[in-house]
Amino acid sequence: MGALLQVESLNVGLRNGAGVVVPVIENLSFEVHSGRTTALVGESGCGKSMTALAIMRLLPEDFVITGGRIVLEGEDILSLSPKRMRALRGNGMSMIFQEPMTALNPLFTVGDQIAEVLRWHQGLSASAAHAQAVEFLRAVQIPALEQRVNAYPHQLSGGMRQRVMIAMALAGRPKLLIADEPTTALDVTVQAQIFDLLAKLQQDTGTAVLLITHDLGAVAELADDVLVLYAGRCIESGASADLVGHPRHPYTRGLLGCVPHLKLGQRMPAVWSDLGEIAGMVPPLGARGADCAFLARCRDASDVCRSRPQPMLEPIETDHAVSCWRKSEIAA
């Protein structure tokens, strides 16, 4: 079966004040299949959100796609007209954001906001759309929905709002749902509920999910495939069970070392280096050289690493690729 979404050697750059384009994402390639979940993990600033926005073609000003292809169901996203692109958003793909507190329009009821999406994509009348909006709220398991459909966002808790966000994102019946850290802003118990809900909705609808998260426990449980991003470069990818069970890249091993017991809803601390597992910080934009981006923080670094450029992302076994000069030694 062909992939629903194919990202091929995506390069994204940021045009800085001097007009120079500095790389933000380099040579990123991956696929997402219908009904399956691909996870994107990595520290803050690694380029996860920019990857998502590049796929939606909603990068902020000054960010430019400098190379590569993004193909959704055979359509090359990067060459579509703005009009076609608008039609695809919501219907071909949609997205949920990290902050449920700010991701809903404060001036309209949640029912109105979902109904609006239904009207764009399904040409429903106002009353039919409203009735369907209630069904979507039911699908995201919102209790007392007869009252909540007419509530304003500020009257709902964070978890409820995130459910509304999910309903809104699914209202256009997208084939691909991008969830950018959907639970980072929520309480731990609510996080698990939201992950459960996403998994259930995916089962029901067959939607492909690109899950961006800090939560390695969730990755282990929900994702079929994982990509580990470091400083805009994919440094390890593979089937989730294999990668989480046998991480090969020193960075991934450090990340997983930070999670003593993998459990759903377990949250990564915002600053991982606090744990002392991986000292140092992601090199900032513009300060990323040709050599291994992780070099400065790597405990396994040797002369090999210092004398050569960033290693290729090469398969180490079926469905598991690593970008590290010493991958074979580390595996052993």
Added chain:
Amino acid sequence: MTTLQTSTPLAIEPLDLPARPAASPARAALRQFLRSPSGVIGLCLLIVLVLGTAVGPILYPVDPLDLVGGPFTPPSADAWLGTDYLGRDVLAGLIYGGRATLTVGAVAALITIAIGLTVGALSGFFGGAVDAILVKLTEFFQILPPLLFAMVLVTLFGQKLTTITLAIGAVSWTSAARLTRAEFMRLRNLDFVKAARTAGAGNAHLILRVLLPNALPPVIVSATLAIGVAILFEGGLSFLGLGDPNVMSWGLMLGQNRNYVLDAWWAVTFPGAAIFLAVLAISLVGDGINDAANPRLRRRT
């Protein structure tokens, strides 16, 4: 790892609905406005002024342009507020003139806001080249001295009330445009705007339903204040002899009688006081709207 199976059905969060049904943000703002003393006082004052000009002619049926007695008759039983330099009734002038002045103020403010909102919204929403051009246009209008520019327009196109209204609108929209542009630029990066985009919202929807309503509170405040500015402007133009001589207005009364202020204080003081009260009332209402629109600001004070 079977958490998924075991944990569906989901634990239900406790209900967090308020006891009262949802109040729309507009309704909540109105309630807040009615709690602000300055807003309520201003609104009452404004209602009195508007009612006075609306029903005044019924209670005091005197033509403001008729010569009802000798010039400079002090306030008396015949002419309650006296007569002006031509012998026209001052109270009748206040009543009819108020209609013209308040209408000019309201219409000029509407024009100001309509132009300002359109230019600012397009500029802030699209950014890039559209923004660059519109900002240049705004700056061009901004560096023109407004009173001088309005005088030129009125001199060119005639001393008629419509021309005066349009001229006031044409010279005062720049601050509304800058305000709207700034609000749009702030809002367009917020998550709910991005979320609407990812759900497939078109530009028209984003501008009219997502950004505009959220940008509106400060614009409404500035629109209110624009009415006051327009009234002062009309007064200023008339004072300089550029009013419409065929339509009585407060500004015209001031302008025509200003040379005789020492002989007939009433012919200048009453229209002057009327303008003062109208502008005061509008500023107070603006204050009240500001309080209602920025609840966080209010709580701090």
